[in-house]
Amino acid sequence: MKITLLVIGKTDKEFVKKGIEEYQKRLVHYIPFELKIIPDLKSTKNLSEAQQKQKEGDLILGKIEASDCLILLDENGKEYSSAAFSNYLEKKMISGIKNLVFVIGGPYGFSEEVYKKAQGKVSLSKMTFSHQMIRMIFVEQLYRAMTIIKGEPYHHV
Numbered sequence: 001m002k003i004t005l006l007v008i009g010k011t012d013k014e015f016v017k018k019g020i021e022e023y024q025k026r027l028v029h030y031i032p033f034e035l036k037i038i039p040d041l042k043s044t045k046n047l048s049e050a051q052q053k054q055k056e057g058d059l060i061l062g063k064i065e066a067s068d069c070l071i072l073l074d075e076n077g078k079e080y081s082s083a084a085f086s087n088y089l090e091k092k093m094i095s096g097i098k099n100l101v102f103v104i105g106g107p108y109g110f111s112e113e114v115y116k117k118a119q120g121k122v123s124l125s126k127m128t129f130s131h132q133m134i135r136m137i138f139v140e141q142l143y144r145a146m147t148i149i150k151g152e153p154y155h156h157v
């Protein structure tokens, strides 16, 4: 199984970029992983919040293949401990899914169409993170989950 993390707009904060690179480098030792960026619309067009959300939603759905398992990162989704999340990932890995796609919404979240198409929603806490910060936090959690699956000490030290 491959994991894709789909995000809106490039990572513009240098410290976030560095953090993602660090954990992405570690993660790919365990599982194929790709960070896919959908170009940011705001810089090119003067869109209202609703229009931006709608257009970003269309772009997100345009990147999803019929066989993909689409999971949204959403503060109203299901919360997991890191151990429970590793269990969730392991189940996906043995279920025959080829591409597990996690999506981080833009600054205004997801359109209704994206919510309708998604097969699940994962929350990383009840707090709201910026669409930039959450990338780094989530890649670390993916790495943590893989070390738990492999029985390695990272989670316990």
Ligand SMILES: C[S@@+](CC[C@H](N)C(=O)[O-])C[C@H]1O[C@@H](n2cnc3c(N)ncnc32)[C@H](O)[C@@H]1O
Residues within 6 Å of the ligand: 072, 073, 074, 075, 076, 103, 104, 105, 106, 107, 108, 109, 110, 122, 123, 124, 125, 126, 127, 128, 129, 130, 131, 134
């Ligand atoms: C600034 S937030 C958008 C907040 C927006 N008000 C909403 O309704 O979703 C940008 C994106 O970061 C992700 N995000 C932020 N906080 C999160 C959390 N606690 N758990 C999971 N994802 C989160 C979501 O993908 C969200 O679409």
